[in-house]
Amino acid sequence: MRALFVALLLSYASGSGKAAGASGAKGNRFVCTAVPAGTDLSCPVETTNRVQSTSPQEEELRNTIIQLRETILQQKETIVSQQGTIKELNSKLARCEADARSRGNARRKDYSKNTMGDLPRDPTETVEQLGKTMQSLKDRLENLEQLRANTTGGMFPNELRDLLKRRLTDLESQLLTRVAELEEEKSQLYNETTAHRQRTENTLNSLLERITELEKSNSAFKSPEDFKVSLPLRTNYLYGRIKKSLPEMYAFTVCMWLKSSASPGIGTPFSYGVPGQANEIVLIEWGNSPMELLVNDKVAQLPLAVSDGRWHHICITWTTRDGFWEAYQDGERLGTGENLAPWHPIKPGGVIILGQEQDIVGGRFDATQAFVGELSHFNMWDRVLRPIDISAMANCSAYMPGNVVPWVDANVEVFGGATKAALEICEDRLFDS
The missing domain is CATH 2.60.120.200 (Jelly Rolls)
Incomplete structure (x- = not known):
């Protein structure tokens, strides 16, 4: 008796959901089905004598709802992936800024040393590295857009695309500013190196002249044995x-x-x-x-x-x-x-x-x-x-x-x-x- 009551409840819930979606239904129709004792009631029971109570419109509506649910799930997954990408881009940008500041401090510290031969590192390497990072970020953005197009047949949501573009624009602006600073430092370093090299060459020339004078004086003996x-x-x-x-x-x-x-x-x-x-x-x-x-x-x-x-x-x-x-x-x-x-x-x-x-x-x-x-x-x-x-x-x-x-x-x-x-x-x- 208990199993029969549960089956009636399940049938009623299924029938009432379909009836609510049809606009021309006058009432509800219940179908009672005997369920053997010990059957798992969480799984639907297939019967051969179940009366067909759904119309084609109801079936189409149900399929539409299922497709909408799948689309929503896909959109959620895409948003989560895009949020992770944005976090990764922010992290890379922060590392680039920190690296640029540390390199700048190290270079300014190195310039204060008066060395002979130990010159600071060429800023061209830093510029190339930032350029590679920038190109990598652009490639990631294009890959994400392509992935989104392949998944949903459309582009990024406007808000997310605008956010990424703003981030890239800011990063490009910072990169250009850093390049200008590095070019200025390179020019200053070149001038200092040229002056240092000139002083070194002058000192060496003076030493060579002195050595030449000493050699001439030493060889100016009256005879080779005197x-x-x-x-x-x-x-x-x-x-x-x-x-x-x-x-x-x-x-x-x-x-x-x-x-x-x-x-x-x-x-x-x-x-x-x-x-x-x-x-x-x-x-x-x-x-x-x-x-x-x-x-x-x-x-x-x-x-x-x-x-x-x-x-x-x-x-x-x-x-x-x-x-x-x-x-x-x-x-x-x-x-x-x-x-x-x-x-x-x-x-x-x-x-x-x-x-x-x-x-x-x-x-x-x-x-x-x-x-x-x-x-x-x-x-x-x-x-x-x-x-x-x-x-x-x-x-x-x-x-x-x-x-x-x-x-x-x-x-x-x-x-x-x-x-x-x-x-x-x-x-x-x-x-x-």
Whole structure:
């Protein structure tokens, strides 16, 4: 009985809705249908003997209502999508404005720095990026309009289209304003860069002119050998360098003029290093130790004393046969010895440094071992000179340039503040005495 009552109610509701839509109905007609117990009453019950009570007009009206409902749902979905797009456009616009402000502040901050070579970023990139963003927004708008046309067969509602156009117009105006600001900043930056570059070029030109003058003055010696190298400070960066290297040698003689009053020890007048042996040939007076000669890192002490602030001529000879050596000061032989690296040939292809002791070939100097003073007429031979020749050079009665390393201006480089100056050694020596 309960199921029958529910079925009557459903039938009545359906029939009354149709009857209300028909203008010519005189009354209501009810149809009772038996429903088995346990049937789901939420679903309509199809019957074969149901009496047709709707007219064609009612059926058409019902279809129209259904279509209107679907259209309303589609319109709602489109509006929600358009609202999301508007929010996205607003968000992008806010990011563009924030990015433009941050870039402007960063650029103004960078302009206050006086740098050489570190220039601010070219504003053209920012303009291109804003242009790309603008074109992307326009493309989105066209896509939305196309989507709306495909969905409903019409365009955006006038209000939404006008709102988007106003937004795009505002964004275009802001973009043009920003472009004008960037162009002005670019022009200002170019002017500042040009002035800075001009100042830099003027400074470099002045330095080049000064260097040229110094080079001319240094090369204006009466003869190529009449000059000295000055190393006034005990540092690890003042030194001279001989451009020529040594061949393989089984004997040598090295002579030079020295003037130093450094204490304790005059340092290292010269050193010769080769790959694998930085102490191939070294002359050094370090600390309170006497002057030493190193050959292949083997040591011999020399009875020389040259730290009185006067010019002294010293010569050292060595031969691989029994490692025999001799030491001369001011033309007089003061000491000899043997067993200094016997039967060891001097290796070729190394570097000769004036004023520093090498820990690696050509570098890693120690300031405590640096020579302090003046040095001139550094010559080297691949044989042992006769005592008479050494005495003649010390007495200024003869001059013999080295056959392996001669003392000439073009063969000597100076670095780190070391200087070359004109010198007539014999006249200077007479003046000292």
